[in-house]
Amino acid sequence: MSGKRERTVKLNVINEPKDSYSGGKSSLCPGCGHDQISSVIISAAWENGVEPHKIAKMSGIGCSSKTPAYYLGQSHGFNTVHGRMPSVTTGAYAVNKDLLYIGVSGDGDSASIGIGQLIHAIRRNMDMVYIVENNGVYGLTKGQYSATADIGSKKKKGAINETQPIDLCALAINLGCTFVARSFSGSKKQLKALLKAAMSHKGFALIDVISPCVTFNNNDESMKSYGYVKENEVTLHMTDYIPHFNPISEVEVPEGHFKDITLHDGSTIRLETISEEHDPTSAMQALGALHDAETNAKHVTGLLYFDNTKASLVEDLGLVDLPLIDVTDNDLRPSKEMLEKINSAFLN
Amino acid sequence: MENIVNDFTINVATANGTGSQSANLILLQSLFEMGIPVSGKNLFPSNISGLPTWYIIRLSENGYQAPGNRTDIQVLVNPATWEEDIAALEPGTVVVWNENSKLEMNREDVVSYPIPMTKIARSINPKLAKLITNIVYVGALAELLGIKQSALESAIKAQFKGKESAIELNTNAIELGREHFRENLTKKDPYVVKEREIEVKQFFVEGNEAVALGCLFGGAQMLSWYPITPSSSLAEAMIAWIPKIRTNDDGEANCAVIQAEDELAAAGMVLGAGWAGGRGMTATSGPGISLMQEFIGLAYFAEIPSVFWDVCRVGPSTGLPTRTQQSDITLLYEGSHGDTQHIVLFPGTVEECFEFGWRAFDITERFQTPVFGMSDLDLGMNRWACSGFEYPNEVMDRGKVIRDKDIFDAFEEFGRYLDVDGDGIPYRTLPGSGMAPILYRGTGHNPMGVYSEKPHDYLQLMKRLREKIDSSRDVLPAPILREESECEIGIIYLGSMENTIQEIDDLLEATGLKVSQCRLRALPAHSEIEKFIERHETTIVLEINRDGQLYGILRKEIPIDLVPKLRSVAYSDGMPPRGKIYADLILEILQDVEK
Numbered sequence: 038m039s040g041k042r043e044r045t046v047k048l049n050v051i052n053e054p055k056d057s058y059s060g061g062k063s064s065l066c067p068g069c070g071h072d073q074i075s076s077v078i079i080s081a082a083w084e085n086g087v088e089p090h091k092i093a094k095m096s097g098i099g100c101s102s103k104t105p106a107y108y109l110g111q112s113h114g115f116n117t118v119h120g121r122m123p124s125v126t127t128g129a130y131a132v133n134k135d136l137l138y139i140g141v142s143g144d145g146d147s148a149s150i151g152i153g154q155l156i157h158a159i160r161r162n163m164d165m166v167y168i169v170e171n172n173g174v175y176g177l178t179k180g181q182y183s184a185t186a187d188i189g190s191k192k193k194k195g196a197i198n199e200t201q202p203i204d205l206c207a208l209a210i211n212l213g214c215t216f217v218a219r220s221f222s223g224s225k226k227q228l229k230a231l232l233k234a235a236m237s238h239k240g241f242a243l244i245d246v247i248s249p250c251v252t253f254n255n256n257d258e259s260m261k262s263y264g265y266v267k268e269n270e271v272t273l274h275m276t277d278y279i280p281h282f283n284p285i286s287e288v289e290v291p292e293g294h295f296k297d298i299t300l301h302d303g304s305t306i307r308l309e310t311i312s313e314e315h316d317p318t319s320a321m322q323a324l325g326a327l328h329d330a331e332t333n334a335k336h337v338t339g340l341l342y343f344d345n346t347k348a349s350l351v352e353d354l355g356l357v358d359l360p361l362i363d364v365t366d367n368d369l370r371p372s373k374e375m376l377e378k379i380n381s382a383f384l385n
Numbered sequence: 386m387e388n389i390v391n392d393f394t395i396n397v398a399t400a401n402g403t404g405s406q407s408a409n410l411i412l413l414q415s416l417f418e419m420g421i422p423v424s425g426k427n428l429f430p431s432n433i434s435g436l437p438t439w440y441i442i443r444l445s446e447n448g449y450q451a452p453g454n455r456t457d458i459q460v461l462v463n464p465a466t467w468e469e470d471i472a473a474l475e476p477g478t479v480v481v482w483n484e485n486s487k488l489e490m491n492r493e494d495v496v497s498y499p500i501p502m503t504k505i506a507r508s509i510n511p512k513l514a515k516l517i518t519n520i521v522y523v524g525a526l527a528e529l530l531g532i533k534q535s536a537l538e539s540a541i542k543a544q545f546k547g548k549e550s551a552i553e554l555n556t557n558a559i560e561l562g563r564e565h566f567r568e569n570l571t572k573k574d575p576y577v578v579k580e581r582e583i584e585v586k587q588f589f590v591e592g593n594e595a596v597a598l599g600c601l602f603g604g605a606q607m608l609s610w611y612p613i614t615p616s617s618s619l620a621e622a623m624i625a626w627i628p629k630i631r632t633n634d635d636g637e638a639n640c641a642v643i644q645a646e647d648e649l650a651a652a653g654m655v656l657g658a659g660w661a662g663g664r665g666m667t668a669t670s671g672p673g674i675s676l677m678q679e680f681i682g683l684a685y686f687a688e689i690p691s692v693f694w695d696v697c698r699v700g701p702s703t704g705l706p707t708r709t710q711q712s713d714i715t716l717l718y719e720g721s722h723g724d725t726q727h728i729v730l731f732p733g734t735v736e737e738c739f740e741f742g743w744r745a746f747d748i749t750e751r752f753q754t755p756v757f758g759m760s761d762l763d764l765g766m767n768r769w770a771c772s773g774f775e776y777p778n779e780v781m782d783r784g785k786v787i788r789d790k791d792i793f794d795a796f797e798e799f800g801r802y803l804d805v806d807g808d809g810i811p812y813r814t815l816p817g818s819g820m821a822p823i824l825y826r827g828t829g830h831n832p833m834g835v836y837s838e839k840p841h842d843y844l845q846l847m848k849r850l851r852e853k854i855d856s857s858r859d860v861l862p863a864p865i866l867r868e869e870s871e872c873e874i875g876i877i878y879l880g881s882m883e884n885t886i887q888e889i890d891d892l893l894e895a896t897g898l899k900v901s902q903c904r905l906r907a908l909p910a911h912s913e914i915e916k917f918i919e920r921h922e923t924t925i926v927l928e929i930n931r932d933g934q935l936y937g938i939l940r941k942e943i944p945i946d947l948v949p950k951l952r953s954v955a956y957s958d959g960m961p962p963r964g965k966i967y968a969d970l971i972l973e974i975l976q977d978v979e980k
Binding site: 089090091093094105106110111112113114115116117118121123124125126127128129130131132133135136153154156157161354355356357358361362364366368369370371373375376377379380383384 | 586587588590598601602603604606607609630631633636637638639640641642643645646647649650651652653654655656657658659660661662663664665679680683743771773774776777780781783814815816817818819822823824825826827828836
């Protein structure tokens with residue numbers, strides 16, 4: 038044994054190096070919050086031990102929707118049209134329910150042009166992770182306000198926003214979304230735990246991530262700037278994720294109050310109380326927390342709402358166990374005898 | 386007075402939501418069961434209850450399926466259109482009218498048969514009188530024309546499948562209608578029906594149901610749809626058939642159905658299914674196709690298999706939602722912004738509705754491009770005689786999809802949009818396969834599927850896409866030619882015009898004009914189309930719209946020296962095409978050519 042340790046590549050639970058989850062070089066502005074989210078997606082997928090090729094990365098149009106090129110290079114993806122990623126994902130899911138669908142969208146994509154599709158994907162409890170990279174402005178068209186811009190906030194150029202914002206988390210909770218979280222691209226630990234939990238959830242998991250736009254909306258008067266969010270973030274709880282392949286009994290029990298939520302694949306999200314306990318199964322508490330934050334010009338982050346009692350889209354579709362793309366052509370086409378039966382039934 | 390046998394048109398004026406549809410279908414079915422060539426057209430309003438509806442039944446020994454050029458027998462039930470209907474009667478028309486309507490029937494120049502329809506209906510069941518009124522006129526007509534009782538009874542049974550009380554009620558009402566006529570009226574018109582020997586046993590089916598069955602035999606794996614007249618019954622027929630033919634013993638289906646939030650989402654789901662390797666489709670009408678434009682362009686540019694059925698109605702805008710038109714030929718062929726061109730199939734019969742239903746999937750997967758089926762309200766929602774659907778005579782064509790790692794590894798270089806075979810059709814791998822994953826995009830891309838704005842990449846891509854679609858011409862269903870030898874005049878037509886063309890042809894022939902017929906069945910146009918135009922002095926492009934959409938497309942695509950040979954006859958008033966209108970327009974255009 039030599040005293041010098043060889044540098045070994047760290048592998049995850051399915052023996053993949055982290056490199057298997059990386060993507061191309063980002064072309065976003067240096068410091069963009071979206072790049073931090075991309076790196077969290079890579080870490081979360083790797084640490085969760087998801088097979089890279091079993092992931093489908095979906096997006097719409099905008100700065101955020103370009104990011105699938107920057108992560109999970111071994112996964113197929115679809116950069117669709119503006120605001121319509123949910124429907125494309127739904128169609129893909131209908132024929133191949135065995136993939137993990139990770140959608141990335143922006144506040145323009147989700148809160149304006151695509152709000153209808155977002156709403157209906159939530160309504161169907163479509164089984165996917167839906168990340169909104171929320172910066173309050175349209176970046177690719179050079180800094181117009183989006184529908185999530187806070188009242189009283191001012192972007193780098195132009196007037197103060199006076200229009201009521203749409204809070205996607207409040208909207209989702211009202212729609213009965215089964216997993217609703219808010220996070221901040223600067224809070225990578227929390228974001229990673231939430232993202233891993235979302236991957237383990239069966240149903241629609243919305244994570245609204247405040248992700249500052251360094252070019253058009255990172256000035257002091259902006260309520261979605263790094264500085265503002267850091268100072269005004271209200272964290273609901275400390276968030277920890279314990280994957281199903283790590284026995285929970287071996288995880289250190291926190292000193293204070295905490296709440297464990299078991300997810301669909303047997304993993305756990307652990308919510309440690311900071312000051313007041315938040316019950317994520319209570320829509321009223323979740324909406325209350327959002328309302329308080331809005332009133333006080335704060336941003337509340339954490340797992341706002343969770344419901345594992347609802348059937349997801351796949352149960353509603355009533356399909357065979359096999360993903361439809363794996364059903365043989367022979368099984369897809371009814372027999373000749375069947376057509377003869379139909380013809381003679383019409384005749385009689 | 387000489388009898389007119391099996392050659393006349395009945396027009397029934399009722400209000401919708403009063404059960405008139407089932408009465409009319411019983412009438413139609415009973416004539417059909419007697420072996421009489423008959424067709425029915427339902428002219429219904431965009432409304433659920435109370436607005437006027439007309440049902441036109443054409444009996445024709447020549448097998449003409451279009452509505453006749455005049456009404457021979459008018460049934461008057463609807464007070465709302467009473468005066469209008471009476472005013473439109475030509476002298477000598479037979480009028481079977483409800484004498485309990487409290488409205489006047491003041492025409493002296495018609496053959497009048499008053500029937501106390503409401504009174505008879507009340508005598509059976511006062512609560513259901515409104516519904517029964519309609520079936521009473523069927524009884525009166527049966528007596529008037531000589532419709533066989535056994536044919537009527539069998540039609541009633543078919544209509545009310547197993548609902549004994551409804552069968553009894555209707556049979557009873559028909560008998561009372563018959564009885565009233567027999568005892569109180571004397572026949573004084575020439576119209577009679579005569580049973581004909583049935584050579585080939587046929588059944589009635591709507592085009593929409595035929596497409597639905599075709600799609601299910603084509604292995605459709607996902608239907609996403611948003612309700613819209615006149616295509617809803619296509620999706621609903623699929624939903625009704627899936628449990629019977631695409632579901633296992635545990636009640637699990639292998640075709641998903643999702644009712645979308647709008648047509649945009651419906652199109653998005655079709656693309657998602659195609660992208661993932663499945664056979665996805667939607668059914669819609671013109672307004673839906675308008676909304677789907679953006680996705681259609683994406684499917685073309687990113688080369689995603691996707692099937693869209695457009696059951697056309699009258700445009701533009703909301704238009705006449707319950708009337709028929711070949712409205713969307715251009716919209717489908719050139720859909721979405723930028724330079725695009727799409728494959729469009731035009732079934733002309735219910736047999737073809739079935740065939741193109743399954744074939745569309747093979748074509749879309751083979752060419753990796755959206756494929757449209759264009760039907761219309763007339764073909765889709767009316768019942769047409771069918772000799773039976775033919776089982777697909779070839780195995781499914783799943784196109785150039787690489788599912789096997791060994792085959793994939795044999796590629797020296799793999800690029801999603803690399804033209805390996807020189808036929809413009811690249812290979813694809815599927816999400817989940819782990820083979821050559823790429824981020825599909827609607828932005829410019831190079832043969833490797835990577836974002837590119839380079840002029841060379843864009844030019845090559847657009848050129849290849851054009852060549853790819855162009856190469857489909859002679860693979861798509863070829864035109865059906867009915868040519869007279871050395872005929873100077875040719876007619877190119879498409880789709881549901883098939884049901885009127887023979888009558889048009891006969892009307893022209895009666896004036897001494899012989900024409901050749903060419904039914905185009907797909908776009909881009911088959912090479913035979915050009916040859917057909919070449920062979921004839923003048924070719925008329927006949928279609929059911931205002932602008933001559935197909936004419937415009939052909940004019941653009943045929944060699945310039947052939948263009949002067951091409952003439953357009955395009956007409957649409959919302960009604961199913963009537964032979965005489967088109968024949969007259971053709972004669973008019975030809976006079977103009979002679980000058």
